[in-house]
Amino acid sequence: DSALHTETFGRHVVYMSSTRSTNEEAKKIAREGAEEGTIVVAEEQTGGHGRLTRGFYSPFAKGIWFSLILRPKFFPMEASKCTLLAAIGVCRGIRRLGLKDAGIKWPNDILYHGKKMVGILTEMSASMEKIDYIIMGIGINTGMKKSEFPEAFRETSTSFLNEGIDVSRKDLLAAILAELEKEYHMAQTEGFDKVLEDWKTLSVTLGQEVRVIFGNDSYTGKAVDIDKDGCLLVDTGSHVTRVIAGDVSIRPI
């Protein structure tokens, strides 16, 4: 159902018909003091993006494009793991709405049968000691038909509709917010150990042969685990490498 079963997440909603990027809007209102749990949600983004200059296609009413404002008490060092937490909440919400095989590709893409359904961009403002705010930006493809994806993503992306489910965006958002809040609450009270465990049970990367790509270089190995910082451990046969999210991409082989 689309009733909101949360304490704070999504209790304040800034709804926009069109905006450049919900992350940009969320940052603006976070700087002005918006409280934890506030979300910015838009029908359409004209400049939705991932890291660096990677564009994120966000057409009108064909997905859920939103950003959640957090003000966690943990140390800035821990914040990178929020991106794993985001993936857990979104993956569980998606499974609840019928796509039981949804899984997490390290660190935070959600795949359905190997195709990308979700993009996540987590951004932070903090000093050395204290986090001011974290913006968790999440985009979920719901209503795009295969032919509607830009050509470059057509073979590698999917949506609920494309997988045969005419999902209610309200129900899906409510489910995701509930799952995110539960996991976030656990991280705040008990630390990230259980979050890392949960991430592992939803992962489609662990156990897979992968290619690790950095710039023009790459190597292959088996993704065997993630460590306590959320780094991916890849066994190349001769040694185990520790892969830090951000500058590398991985691809199944």
Ligand code: BTN
């Ligand atoms: C990726 O490159 O996969 C990450 C894309 C993140 C997209 C979401 S949609 C809501 C929020 N607003 C943005 O501009 N980006 C995030």
